[in-house]
Amino acid sequence: MKNDFREGLLEIDLGAVGDNYRQLRERLATTSRCGAVVKADAYGLGMARVAPSLYRRGCRDFFVATQGEGEELRQLLGDEARIVVLTGVRPGCESDCARAGLIPTLFTLEQLRHWVALFRRKGGRAAPCALKVDSGMTRLGMTSRDFDALLADRALLEAADIRLLLSHLACADEPAHPQNAQQLQNFRRAGQQLRALCPEVELSLSNSSGIFLGEEYHFDVARPGSALYGVNPVPGQGNPMRAAVTLRLPVLQKRRVDDGCSVGYGASQRVAAGSWLAAARGGYADGILRAQGGRGCGWACGRRLPMVGRVSMDSAVYDISTLSDAERASLESIELLNGEITVDDMAGYAGTIGYEILTSLGHRYGRRYLES
Ligand SMILES: *Cc1c(COP(=O)(O)O)cnc(C)c1O
Numbered sequence: 472m473k474n475d476f477r478e479g480l481l482e483i484d485l486g487a488v489g490d491n492y493r494q495l496r497e498r499l500a501t502t503s504r505c506g507a508v509v510k511a512d513a514y515g516l517g518m519a520r521v522a523p524s525l526y527r528r529g530c531r532d533f534f535v536a537t538q539g540e541g542e543e544l545r546q547l548l549g550d551e552a553r554i555v556v557l558t559g560v561r562p563g564c565e566s567d568c569a570r571a572g573l574i575p576t577l578f579t580l581e582q583l584r585h586w587v588a589l590f591r592r593k594g595g596r597a598a599p600c601a602l603k604v605d606s607g608m609t610r611l612g613m614t615s616r617d618f619d620a621l622l623a624d625r626a627l628l629e630a631a632d633i634r635l636l637l638s639h640l641a642c643a644d645e646p647a648h649p650q651n652a653q654q655l656q657n658f659r660r661a662g663q664q665l666r667a668l669c670p671e672v673e674l675s676l677s678n679s680s681g682i683f684l685g686e687e688y689h690f691d692v693a694r695p696g697s698a699l700y701g702v703n704p705v706p707g708q709g710n711p712m713r714a715a716v717t718l719r720l721p722v723l724q725k726r727r728v729d730d731g732c733s734v735g736y737g738a739s740q741r742v743a744a745g746s747w748l749a750a751a752r753g754g755y756a757d758g759i760l761r762a763q764g765g766r767g768c769g770w771a772c773g774r775r776l777p778m779v780g781r782v783s784m785d786s787a788v789y790d791i792s793t794l795s796d797a798e799r800a801s802l803e804s805i806e807l808l809n810g811e812i813t814v815d816d817m818a819g820y821a822g823t824i825g826y827e828i829l830t831s832l833g834h835r836y837g838r839r840y841l842e843s
Pocket residue numbers: 508510557639677678679680694695696697698
């Protein structure tokens with residue numbers, strides 16, 4: 472049987488995701504709506520379960536990365552949800568995009584002209600789209616030169632049905648970084664200029680961390696992703712979000728080492744004589760990133776258990792010497808993620824960010840959804 476619970480269990484708490492959504496919504500200015508970013512299979516938690524659950528909690532503005540994700544999400548949510556595709560339309564598939572009622576995010580004048588030319592009905596407006604401007608991140612977004620040219624092209628603006636103007640913050644998780652205020656100023660100016668000509672366009676700037684920068688960053692629609700799934704949006708401060716995932720992996724073998732010895736590939740770490748070790752399921756093919764070898768830890772019996780040696784593809788070894796004889800005897804599984812070892816903790820062990828931990832989780836264990 473595939474994905475048997477006995478080979479590990481990823482528990483996803485839709486109640487926690489829902490609470491996180493509610494909390495972010497309550498933080499927003501009263502004039503702002505709270506959307507949800509569910510790209511990359513809802514950051515690995517499963518879009519098919521997460522998105523309808525957020526919809527039931529009142530979310531109507533959804534953001535995905537690709538058109539394929541958008542088409543899948545449309546099937547899940549029905550016609551009322553607004554679905555914005557953050558990386559635009561798949562070339563050659565513009566009519567599929569429009570037919571699914573997806574709003575592509577466009578970044579260049581050529582894209583906008585092409586989109587408008589395709590869908591312009593006699594005298595009418597093209598299918599709706601979103602426009603992204605670069606306010607300082609220099610990744611995706613219309614350059615200021617293109618944006619000025621767009622503002623000067625009244626015919627194009629009239630034919631295009633731009634619903635949303637968005638931009639993305641590069642340093643939102645560093646509140647003191649001067650680029651935040653700079654990007655805010657650039658975006659505000661772009662928004663004012665576009666709205667002077669198209670008053671119905673809505674504005675959207677903030678990801679999860681951006682919500683915590685203050686009300687002036689909220690605009691009409693916020694786009695949180697990671698914070699919904701429990702990643703700390705305010706690094707360095709206590710995490711205000713609820714943990715949404717628990718990863719529990721079965722112990723495969725327990726042993727006492729009689730003499731000092733090395734553990735695992737490369738014999739990279741030694742343990743002393745008399746140590747107790749447990750090898751448990753879960754390796755780098757399961758999202759237990761190899762970079763956390765020798766630094767990471769698991770959790771059992773209310774205690775942290777240090778990882779020993781390198782992480783293998785399918786398993787890793789833990790030092791369980793601190794457990795009592797009775798605890799060791801009954802030890803059947805080790806938790807890698809829970810309320811104690813957070814996604815951000817694990818990211819710290821591996822030298823990465825919580826986003827990469829979540830999106831690496833994998834599918835070789837069972838998944839269970841709960842509403843707590
Ligand atoms: C992924 C993404 C988000 C969500 O960011 P979080 O930091 O996960 O909240 C928002 N906007 C854009 C454009 C994105 O690509």
